[in-house]
Amino acid sequence: MLKSLLIANRGEIACRIIRTARRLGIRTVAVYSDADAKALHVRDADEAVHIGPSPARESYLVGDKIIAAATATGAEAIHPGYGFLSENADFAQAVIDAGLIWVGPKPHSIRAMGLKDAAKKLMQEAGVPTTPGYLGEDQSPDRLKAEADAIGYPVLIKAVAGGGGKGMRRVDAPQDFADALVSCQREAASSFGNTQVLIEKYILSPRHIEVQVFGDSHGHIVHLFERDCSLQRRHQKVIEEAPAPGMDQATREAVCGAAVKAAKAVDYEGAGTIEFIADASEGLRADRIWFMEMNTRLQVEHPVTEEITGQDLVEWQLRVASGEKLPKTQDELSINGWAMEARLYAEDPAKGFLPSIGKLEAFMLGEGVRIDTGVQEGAEVSPFYDPMIAKLIAHGPTRDDARLALAEALDESIVWPVRSNAGFLVRALEHPDFAAGTVDTGLIAREGEALIPAALPSDEALADAAAAFAEQSLAGFRLNAPPQRKVLLAVNDELVAVELPDDAADQSLALDDHAEPEPILLSEDGQTWLVQPYRATGAAAGIAGDGAIISPMPGRIIAVEVAAGQAVAKGQKLVTLEAMKMEHTLTAPFDGTVAELNAAAGAQVSEGTLLVRVEASPE
Known part of the structure; x- marks a missing residue:
């Protein structure tokens, strides 16, 4: 077993890895940026190394700094967590070349599955069913649109190097394709440094089913059953559960068998997830489940698999990286009860789910569930990283037991003054379709306002x-x-x-x-x-007047769509802001004229900055 481990990550996943490492007697080393100097993962680790300024591109994404920190502290191995450099094959190879142990799959496996188009071709060759689509090298807008027209709308444009819902656009009609492609490629370039895309047929009644797989260096590969991640908002998972509702044994054996076949095709070691899209218009059927992609790392939602199998997947990772065989054979793994996970984000559903930053003056989460978090009361939620602040995981003998326990824990949670999506999650868990297990990936988009919590208490x-x-x-x-x-x-x-x-x-x-x-x-x-x-002398402040378009958070302006003096229509795009790894489009509140323009592409802006002022058209 390893004796020392550097965790090349932050937040809840870093704390999660430290917890298992401590139980196994492994010394841990944390790395941190300026923004994370007082973070929980820094305090939890046995040692911590500063690696640079707050932006991830200057700290957590600089592989040389992380390897240097491991060498300086005498760490034997590097665990990448998820996100950042976890699926970067060049970084994995650099770790190995430095004489360190990489807690993850072999670099060639990461490369094989890292680009969605190449991975789909490989899966087709391995006999794994894949969705209809275009994977070609010709990336000209005309060719891509022609392929989309041939596939038939709706289609999905996906960045080949994408993940986490970024670099992905649904297109419902031919006339919308060009704008969607430009937006998708721009976001892909910003997030992944690669503008190449693929086109897939968009499934109209989709379920997102994924299978946890694990391999060791002795040629063994097993699955730890499936998870259902169908409840999504803008292609990002919101609530995950295991097992998948409505999954019969025959379908489970088919999809899990396909996942093992996929892992074997790339000689896989360590933790990985094979993601499938299912057409659930007639329930889950083996002949209507297709391979989408493979995530060559631990997943955010891995706790639900841990809860139903009784296994610690981080421990499995560390044992495999140490050269040991898998702790369990396939026959020794079974499903026990039901587990459900909700991702608690620092974001405001009432304001279009814009990320919320600031000090957590009050942060108390409900009881009776597992909580994985990287923050405590008094911590600062930074604008530099993903806004997820905790995961709440409930386990029970039945799906309803887990669902109700999770809803109760979220109901009891207090987060202030940073806004959170806890109320939104409660409403999602209590929605009749979700309660019945008939959810698909379009539920949140369809229900819209019905899932947004009330603006005021009862x-x-x-x-x-x-x-x-x-x-x-x-x-x-x-x-x-x-x-x-x-x-x-x-x-x-x-x-x-x-x-x-x-x-x-x-x-x-x-x-x-x-x-x-x-x-x-x-x-x-x-x-x-x-x-x-209310005191008459304490009037509220900071409320923008009609027509004032205010930056909702710190960020970088990546597109200005209008000019001063230009006439605009209600809902017309004015400015696109990039913040917390996502694009946010600001639009005109009514028909009018751009009376003031203080935005320029490439500029960094602070929260509350007046970007555009629109004067209403005379009636």
Whole structure:
């Protein structure tokens, strides 16, 4: 077994790896950027090495710095986690060339599966079923559109080096293809440094089924059953579960067998995931499940597999990297119960899921579930990295047991003032289709606003809050004012008139000029609000006027679509902002004219910067 390990990653996956390594008696070394100097993974590790400025391209993506840190600290091996350099074959080879152990598949396996088009060709040769599509070298817009027309719409444009939902666009009609291709290639160039794409037929009733595979250096390859990752938003997984609902034994054997065949085709070692797309219009059927791609690393959703199999997949990785055989044979692996995972993001569903940054002044997650996180209360959520702050994983004897336990834990969570998607996740878990196990990848897009949490707490919750403030009257409220039945509360930035409960109506909420009760955090259905009695002197600030297009977060402007003085229509693209590894399009709020333009392609902007001001057209 290894004696020392450097983790070339950050956040929850770094903490997750450290936890298993510590149990196995392995010394751990963390690496960190400027932004992560006080991060949890830095404190958890036995040793930590600073590797550069906050942007990942200057720290976590600089392989030479990471190898130097491993050499300087005497680490025997490097574990890449997921993301960053985890699927970079050149980095894997550089680690090996430096005399270190790479905790991952062989570089040639990564290369074989790293480009989606080459991987599909390889799978076709290996007899693994693949989706209809175009994988050619001719990347001219005319050829790509012609292939899309021949396949038939809708189609999916996918960056061949893509992942995590980036560099991927659905196109429903021929006239939309050109714009979608440009956007896809631009995002692919920014995220992966490769603009090449492939075209696939878009499945109209799709389920995303993936199989966990594992290989060792002794020629053994097994699967650890399937996961269902169909609940997605913009091609990014939201809730994952294992096993897949509606999967019969015959179909399971077929898809898991195909996954093992795929892994054998590239002489696979370590942890990997074979991803399949299923046409679920008539339920899950073996003849309607096709290979999509292989992820040559540990997956974000690996905990659900761990929960149903009782295996520690990070331990498996470390044992395989040490030259040991797989801990279990296929016959020794079985499914026990059901597991479900929700990804908790620092983002605001009410504002188009824009990432939310800042200090976690309150961060308390529900009980009764497994929690994998890389932050604690008081930590800073940075604009430089992926906004996922925790994973909550529930396990139970049945799917409903796991689902309800997960919903309850999210319901009890408090995250403030950073916004989170906890309330959105609760609504998704409680949606009738998801509860019935009939979810497909289009559910969130179809349901739209129905899954967005309420902007304000319920009337009952606000009444309870008002009563709680009334009880503080001796600590600062005037008791000689006339009784009030309605009071004004400030809920985040909004004023709300609330009727007091009968037993509190005899107490006034008129504030003393020299005292003010402490605000409270109100939590309901996973949402958190700051609530306090409204003071006339404390007017809310920072609300942009009509027509003011404000940067919602720090980022880089990558496209300006208009000019000063130009007439624009409601919904027209104005500016495209790149932040937290995603593109965000800002549009005109109404028909009008660009009266002010403060945006330039390539410029870095801060949160709250006025980018464009649109004057409404006269009626």
